[in-house]
Amino acid sequence: xxxxxxxxxxxxxxxxxxxxxxxxxxxxxxxxxxxxxxxxxxxxxxxxxxxxxxxxxxxxxxxxxxxxxxxxxxxxxxxxxxxxxxxxxxxxxxxxxxxxxxxxxxxxxxxxxxxxxxxxxxxxxxxxxxxxxxxxxxxxxxxxxxxxxxxxxxxxxxxxxxxxxxxxxxxxxxxxxxxxxxxxxxxxxxxxxxxxxxxxxxxxxxxxxxxxxxxxxxxxxxxxxxxxxxxxxxxxxxxxxxxxxxxxxxxxxxxxxxxxxxxxxxxxxxxxxxxxxxxxxxxxxxxxxxxxxxxxxxxxxxxxxxxxxxxxxxxxxxxxxxxxxxxxxxxxxxxxxxxxxxxxxxxxxxxxxxxxxxxxxxxxxxxxxxxxxxxxxxxxxxxxxxxxxxxxxxxxxxxxxxxx
Numbered sequence: 257x258x259x260x261x262x263x264x265x266x267x268x269x270x271x272x273x274x275x276x277x278x279x280x281x282x283x284x285x286x287x288x289x290x291x292x293x294x295x296x297x298x299x300x301x302x303x304x305x306x307x308x309x310x311x312x313x314x315x316x317x318x319x320x321x322x323x324x325x326x327x328x329x330x331x332x333x334x335x336x337x338x339x340x341x342x343x344x345x346x347x348x349x350x351x352x353x354x355x356x357x358x359x360x361x362x363x364x365x366x367x368x369x370x371x372x373x374x375x376x377x378x379x380x381x382x383x384x385x386x387x388x389x390x391x392x393x394x395x396x397x398x399x400x401x402x403x404x405x406x407x408x409x410x411x412x413x414x415x416x417x418x419x420x421x422x423x424x425x426x427x428x429x430x431x432x433x434x435x436x437x438x439x440x441x442x443x444x445x446x447x448x449x450x451x452x453x454x455x456x457x458x459x460x461x462x463x464x465x466x467x468x469x470x471x472x473x474x475x476x477x478x479x480x481x482x483x484x485x486x487x488x489x490x491x492x493x494x495x496x497x498x499x500x501x502x503x504x505x506x507x508x509x510x511x512x513x514x515x516x517x518x519x520x521x522x523x524x525x526x527x528x529x530x531x532x533x534x535x536x537x538x539x540x541x542x543x544x545x546x547x548x549x550x551x552x553x554x555x556x557x558x559x560x561x562x563x564x565x566x567x568x569x570x571x572x573x574x575x576x577x578x579x580x581x582x583x584x585x586x587x588x589x590x591x592x593x594x595x596x597x598x599x600x601x602x603x604x605x606x607x608x609x610x611x612x613x614x615x616x617x618x619x620x621x622x623x624x625x626x627x628x629x630x631x632x633x634x635x636x637x638x639x640x641x642x643x644x645x646x647x648x649x650x651x652x653x654x655x656x657x658x659x660x
Contacts, residue, residue: 259283260643261339261392265384267376268292270316272323274337275643282639283332288319300326316387324391341396342388343646345436345638347377349401350427356404356645359385359397367399373427373484398646405435408476416484430488432480434462438470440641441582441634446475448619449578449630457573459566461596462636463586465493465535469562471569479572481565487522490565491558493535496526498561528554537585537592555595562596570603579605580632587635588615593622597631604628 258278264271269289273282286300296313299306300323307330313319327334344359350370357363364382371378381399389397406414414430416423423429438460445460446453453475460470467490469481481489481497491497499522507513513521521530529535531554532543543551570576581593590613597607606627611620616633623631 258340259337260646261342261388262345262639262642262646263342263384263388264345264639265316265381265387267380267383270319270384273639273643274327274332274334274339275640276337277340277643277647280640280643283337284327284330285639286323286326288313288323291316291319296322298322298326300330302327302331304330316383317390320387320391339392339395341398341646341650342392343398343400343642344381344385344388345402345642346381346385346399347402347433348374348431349399349403350431351407351429353399353401354404354407356398356400356649358649359389359399363399373431396650398649400436400642400645402433402435403431405439406430406432406470406477406480409478409480413479428484430480430483432468432470432477433482433486434466434468434470434480435477436638436641436645437462437582437636438468438472438477438480440638441580441636442470442472442475444619444634445578445580445632448632448634451577456577457575458578458580459569459573459576460580460582461562461566461586462583463490463581463589463592464583466495467492467497467583467585469565469569471572473573479569489561491531491554491561492527493537494524494527494529496522496530528558531557537589541589541591555592559592559595563600566596566600566605567603576604576629578630578632580634582634582636587633590615593633605631607631 259274259276262273262275268291269287271287273285276283284302286298288298290296291313292315295310298309311322313322346367348370350373352366367378367382385397409430416428441460442458443453445458446456458472460472462468466486469490470477471479487495489497504518507518527535528537528540532540532551534540540551540554544555581587585592593612594607594609597605606624608622608624612622617635619632619634621630622633
């Protein structure tokens with residue numbers, strides 16, 4: 257029996273999942289957190305239930321040792337399910353990486369070089385890769401990039417209208433994110449409907465604390481709402497999404513905000529949090545239902561932005577076959593789905609309110625039988641997609657190009 261170990265590493269924590277290659281089902285999952293703090297913590301969910309430990313975890317290398325000990329103590333045995341490879345989520349691949357890539361010293365250098373485009377993510381992703389290589393030195397390690405799926409964007413979609421030489425020198429362009437999720441969900445939607453992926457015009461709405469929309473034509477991303485960074489686009493938990501760039505100039509001049517202050521404002525103190533005082537959509541919904549006007553405005557702004565992108569992407573696609581909601585909010589907030597689609601019947605989108613209100617953890621249709629556009633809810637599974645792409649990379653298919 258064999259498996260793939262999937263790692264999603266942050267600066268002070270990492271999540272993991274061991275996936276059976278035969279069944280594509282998770283055998284175990286867990287979280288190692290508070291790395292480098294006075295007391296670290298591990299949570300392991302395996303065949304015998306959930307176990308937790310508190311222990312000193314000075315660095316990621318120690319974290320991987322703690323993970324291995326959790327497998328030994330609580331199963332499944334890594335001797336019975338030896339990882340044939342380790343797949344790593346890496347947020348930013350720039351324009352260099354467009355497919356899953358077997359990690360080499362050159363690839364690590366490239367990931368590090370791209371850190372200025374994702375300073376909160378790429379260094380942490382690289383920490384996880386290097387620690388995992390020490391823990392599992394005899395198997396290939398594969399980097400799977402959030403940006404890779406969007407490498408099919410045409411130049412008119414990824415180009416910002418600023419000085420071309422300056423943009424080229426500083427790598428300023430749209431890259432897009434959540435690509436692993438958008439790829440998985442769009443392919444799963446086509447399989448669920450029993451229709452060829454290549455014939456479908458799709459919009460996928462990945463709505464979680466981070467949120468993005470993607471226009472997908474025949475399985476290829478042709479536009480996406482996140483840009484050079486994950487800040488652009490939809491209203492998010494703490495991120496502003498779309499904003500007139502002159503707002504930054506105005507706030508720098510009038511509110512005396514420096515670069516770090518503007519970064520803090522737009523990435524951590526905006527979005528739902530900035531509008532309503534909370535970044536959790538469930539809390540916003542409760543407050544809005546209780547008559548809180550700020551929460552009601554936060555919801556209305558979120559819905560307005562969603563409609564904006566649905567309409568724009570339908571136009572870019574030249575029509576629409578499938579619209580899919582995914583991720584935590586997209587999968588679970590029936591009211592937001594209904595609000596976002598209200599009044600879009602002229603676009604061929606007709607929601608079945610009873611189907612939409614029913615709760616399920618499975619992929620399902622929530623539009624009417626006669627709706628020209630099929631509306632779906634499809635749970636995302638980024639870990640499974642990373643595992644699949646890891647297998648692709650080690651299966652004889654060249655993993656990626658790291659040129660440029």
